[in-house]
Amino acid sequence: AQKVTQAQTEISVVEKEDVTLDCVYETRDTTYYLFWYKQPPSGELVFLIRRNSFDEQNEISGRYSWNFQKSTSSFNFTITASQVVDSAVYFCALSETGGQNFVFGPGTRLSVLP
Amino acid sequence: NAGVTQTPKFRILKIGQSMTLQCTQDMNHNYMYWYRQDPGMGLKLIYYSVGAGITDKGEVPNGYNVSRSTTEDFPLRLELAAPSQTSVYFCASSYPGYGGRTDEQFFGPGTRLTVL
Numbered sequence: 001a002q003k004v005t006q007a008q009t010e011i012s013v014v015e016k017e018d019v020t021l022d023c024v025y026e027t028r029d030t031t032y033y034l035f036w037y038k039q040p041p042s043g044e045l046v047f048l049i050r051r052n053s054f055d056e057q058n059e060i061s062g063r064y065s066w067n068f069q070k071s072t073s074s075f076n077f078t079i080t081a082s083q084v085v086d087s088a089v090y091f092c093a094l095s096e097t098g099g100q101n102f103v104f105g106p107g108t109r110l111s112v113l114p
Numbered sequence: 115n116a117g118v119t120q121t122p123k124f125r126i127l128k129i130g131q132s133m134t135l136q137c138t139q140d141m142n143h144n145y146m147y148w149y150r151q152d153p154g155m156g157l158k159l160i161y162y163s164v165g166a167g168i169t170d171k172g173e174v175p176n177g178y179n180v181s182r183s184t185t186e187d188f189p190l191r192l193e194l195a196a197p198s199q200t201s202v203y204f205c206a207s208s209y210p211g212y213g214g215r216t217d218e219q220f221f222g223p224g225t226r227l228t229v230l
Contacts, residue, residue, distance in 0.1 A: 047218045047220070
């Protein structure tokens, strides 16, 4: 069975600090997909990134970067120079081949203080 | 494109009442999903559909029913509402997984349901 763990329930940082959100996953499939979503206080879910299991390249998008390591089954998310607008709940998710069953982690609530 | 739309935005039900949560997408996505999000928690999959006429249970299907008669619509039916069904309900859709590929899900704005 697939499972996603986000051990950090809540994180608080001061604006301009860097912060890393951890995501550890379990799956028996060799082909799978990992996602990060952001849920701001307004409640909607915003897609941030998708990564497939064959692509271990790290990715950078502006202040966001993702570190995917199959050896440790982790897909961590780093925000550089955090801003107050980054305050949200961040979810990591896993889908095995076919996309028929997404499993979400419990989320990490990030608070960025001015 | 409106994306994924859900109605109503808010609803209060009494124990034992029934209701249907509506979900429509205009992106021609084959895959559609229903999730619930309890306060302070992650999302749990209730039901999903890979195309019109095909539905399957997710992690927490008890107390719910779905149907998929068209590509666009995926209503969720609550029969005999219970306080444990108080939650925010999200509908989502995605492209089909060609060759096993999984695309990201697009989410609706959610329906906040309270059962008293």
